[in-house]
Amino acid sequence: MSSSPYILILFYSRHGSIAEMAKHIARGVNKVTGIEAKIRQVPDVSSTAEATSPALPDEGAPYCTLDELSECTGLALGSPSYFGSMAAPLKHFIDQTSTLWMTGQLIDKPACGFTSASTMHGGQEQCLHSMMTPLIHHGMVWLGLPYKNKELISTTSGGTPYGASHLASSTQENNLTTEEKALCEAQGERIAKMAVKLNS
Ligand SMILES: Cc1cc2nc3c(=O)[nH]c(=O)nc-3n(C[C@H](O)[C@H](O)[C@H](O)COP(=O)(O)O)c2cc1C
Numbered sequence: 001m002s003s004s005p006y007i008l009i010l011f012y013s014r015h016g017s018i019a020e021m022a023k024h025i026a027r028g029v030n031k032v033t034g035i036e037a038k039i040r041q042v043p044d045v046s047s048t049a050e051a052t053s054p055a056l057p058d059e060g061a062p063y064c065t066l067d068e069l070s071e072c073t074g075l076a077l078g079s080p081s082y083f084g085s086m087a088a089p090l091k092h093f094i095d096q097t098s099t100l101w102m103t104g105q106l107i108d109k110p111a112c113g114f115t116s117a118s119t120m121h122g123g124q125e126q127c128l129h130s131m132m133t134p135l136i137h138h139g140m141v142w143l144g145l146p147y148k149n150k151e152l153i154s155t156t157s158g159g160t161p162y163g164a165s166h167l168a169s170s171t172q173e174n175n176l177t178t179e180e181k182a183l184c185e186a187q188g189e190r191i192a193k194m195a196v197k198l199n200s
Pocket residue numbers: 012013014015016017018019079080081082083084116117118119120121122123168
């Protein structure tokens with residue numbers, strides 16, 4: 001078991017939006033005493049089965065190990081919306097977690113999701129649901145974002161009650177709006193508080 005409890009912020013990001021969101025979620029986690037954020041990513045997958053990733057990524061967070069997942073106190077899972085679903089590299093990583101499922105390592109731990117899409121109605125909520133499904137199988141407790149976060153009402157871009165999101169339009173690129181940043185932070189803070197409560 002790791003020395004101090006942590007929320008694992010685990011994501012796949014090809015063009016940086018999700019990586020940017022992860023930083024804001026970490027900010028929210030780190031507002032809560034007694035728990036910290038650990039940011040990890042998953043490697044890309046290749047259509048050529050023999051191709052492998054280098055042991056360390058060229059940039060960004062280290063790749064996640066299964067031990068880092070099994071030892072987390074809570075999980076924030078992030079993926080771009082690809083055709084209304086999580087991206088294949090993240091699904092590929094999750095599909096390697098059957099030993100954790102068999103031993104119940106993630107049961108009763110809080111989980112949440114965050115996503116980014118390039119169109120307003122291009123499947124953000126559906127993608128968040130696709131991330132929720134395997135985590136429910138793992139026995140995790142899914143957390144959305146309650147409407148006490150007023151940015152859910154005022155946003156004109158990303159942000160859903162199912163989880164934080166970002167509208168990555170060509171003009172905004174990876175720059176999150178004020179509302180999107182606030183909702184990422186709120187989500188990080190909420191999962192950290194719930195993880196501390198569930199472990200007290
Ligand atoms: C294969 C693929 C499928 C995509 N499907 C959708 C989609 O269904 N709806 C949408 O709005 N954007 C879609 N996008 C755009 C990405 O979701 C968007 O650019 C996202 O912000 C990328 O996140 P990243 O910057 O972290 O890589 C797709 C992009 C790719 C490469």
